[in-house]
Amino acid sequence: MSTSIPALCSDGQVLAEVNGCLGLIILNRPQALNALSLAMIRDMRTLLRAWRDDDSIQAVAILGQGREGKGPAFCAGGDIRFFHTAAKAKDPALGDFFTEEYALNHEIHVYPKPYIALMDGIVMGGGMGISQGAKLRVLTERSKLAMPEAHIGLFPDVGGGYFLAQCPGHVGEWLALTGQVLGAGDAIALGLGDVFVRAEELPGLIEQLRHADQTSAEHVVATVMERAELAPEPQLLAHREAIDRHFGFGAMLEIKASLAGDNSEWAQQALGQLNANSPLALAISLELVRRGRNLSLAEDLRLERNLVHWCFEPAWRDAHCETLEGIRALAVDKDHQPRWSPAHSEDVSPQTVQAMFESPWAKHPLADLQ
Numbered sequence: 001m002s003t004s005i006p007a008l009c010s011d012g013q014v015l016a017e018v019n020g021c022l023g024l025i026i027l028n029r030p031q032a033l034n035a036l037s038l039a040m041i042r043d044m045r046t047l048l049r050a051w052r053d054d055d056s057i058q059a060v061a062i063l064g065q066g067r068e069g070k071g072p073a074f075c076a077g078g079d080i081r082f083f084h085t086a087a088k089a090k091d092p093a094l095g096d097f098f099t100e101e102y103a104l105n106h107e108i109h110v111y112p113k114p115y116i117a118l119m120d121g122i123v124m125g126g127g128m129g130i131s132q133g134a135k136l137r138v139l140t141e142r143s144k145l146a147m148p149e150a151h152i153g154l155f156p157d158v159g160g161g162y163f164l165a166q167c168p169g170h171v172g173e174w175l176a177l178t179g180q181v182l183g184a185g186d187a188i189a190l191g192l193g194d195v196f197v198r199a200e201e202l203p204g205l206i207e208q209l210r211h212a213d214q215t216s217a218e219h220v221v222a223t224v225m226e227r228a229e230l231a232p233e234p235q236l237l238a239h240r241e242a243i244d245r246h247f248g249f250g251a252m253l254e255i256k257a258s259l260a261g262d263n264s265e266w267a268q269q270a271l272g273q274l275n276a277n278s279p280l281a282l283a284i285s286l287e288l289v290r291r292g293r294n295l296s297l298a299e300d301l302r303l304e305r306n307l308v309h310w311c312f313e314p315a316w317r318d319a320h321c322e323t324l325e326g327i328r329a330l331a332v333d334k335d336h337q338p339r340w341s342p343a344h345s346e347d348v349s350p351q352t353v354q355a356m357f358e359s360p361w362a363k364h365p366l367a368d369l370q
């Protein structure tokens, strides 16, 4: 089969190039920090499938277009403004978005050719979902990795229940519940990144990937590795003992009480992060990471698809929807004053949490994932 770039549907939000044996994907929506639209997800799937079946393509790399005059962004997640508009309009495209995004996350994890993610700048939520399955995750000193969904009344999806659960000790719970942002040193130490390349090296690296005659997957990987340096020292992992002690408790109330009883600046800051997040989302996120330790990626994504269905289901009944409220406060009205319901972890019903893990479908939309 000949090398080609298939027709794309996202109106330039995803750009594609073929240089030698390398297929390059550029997320090109810098004004929204490359947040993923449904069309972008479809374009990525189209490209990955075409290049998987094209013998002349040996490797794929992905990067995010930077903002003029602002810090770089790989991808700030799924398009949460779309979530808000679509849920309000009861638009079935919202369900398609999650099914197709999670399927894309799975395709990346099992991609048969090296997929290399250049994770410069903001890498959050859905940005983690399209990079954590990469064979080579390249970070810079500007990388900011996080799963901040509990802050918008959601949970760490896009495979977060799987890859956070793989972090050592109870670090996965800490990241899922606080949405803590990690730099390159911590992320690499925790297994959420592979190699460090200084940001000033990136333009040269990208130029080389674009124009050098890339002849094999090994050649592409070597081109990246030539620029790799020793990662910076981890900073936050100085708190590993405290993370495991506080976040190892079984229930949210116990975690919050444990942090409240610790007067250290770090513990009080972590408690502040928890108190800003939706109590319902915290309970779901904790349960997801705990369950994730015994799940395959496909099983985790199916559970996440159940959860996200129930997170938005109240919007279809015009009832209070925790996720809509979280997005409203962060990205629509931008008042940063979400009215969580329930407002306290004490009032979150364990039965409600367990019920949200159940499938609402006779045939699950991700039934075919292996």
Ligand SMILES: C/C=C/C(=O)SCCNC(=O)CCNC(=O)[C@H](O)C(C)(C)COP(=O)(O)OP(=O)(O)OC[C@H]1O[C@@H](n2cnc3c(N)ncnc32)[C@H](O)[C@@H]1OP(=O)(O)O
Pocket: 031, 032, 033, 035, 076, 077, 078, 079, 080, 081, 082, 098, 101, 122, 124, 125, 126, 127, 148, 149, 152, 154, 157, 158, 331
């Ligand atoms: C299934 C998938 C689920 C998910 O992925 S859920 C989403 C997870 N991600 C997030 O929750 C991150 C949301 N974004 C933020 O919290 C902030 O952004 C950042 C901390 C990443 C960066 O803050 P700053 O540097 O101050 O930039 P700014 O002014 O907030 O953003 C620039 C423009 O980008 C839009 N934007 C940012 N993230 C998203 C997003 N995830 N979806 C849609 N739009 C986004 C903003 O609204 C704004 O736009 P305007 O200039 O028009 O006000």
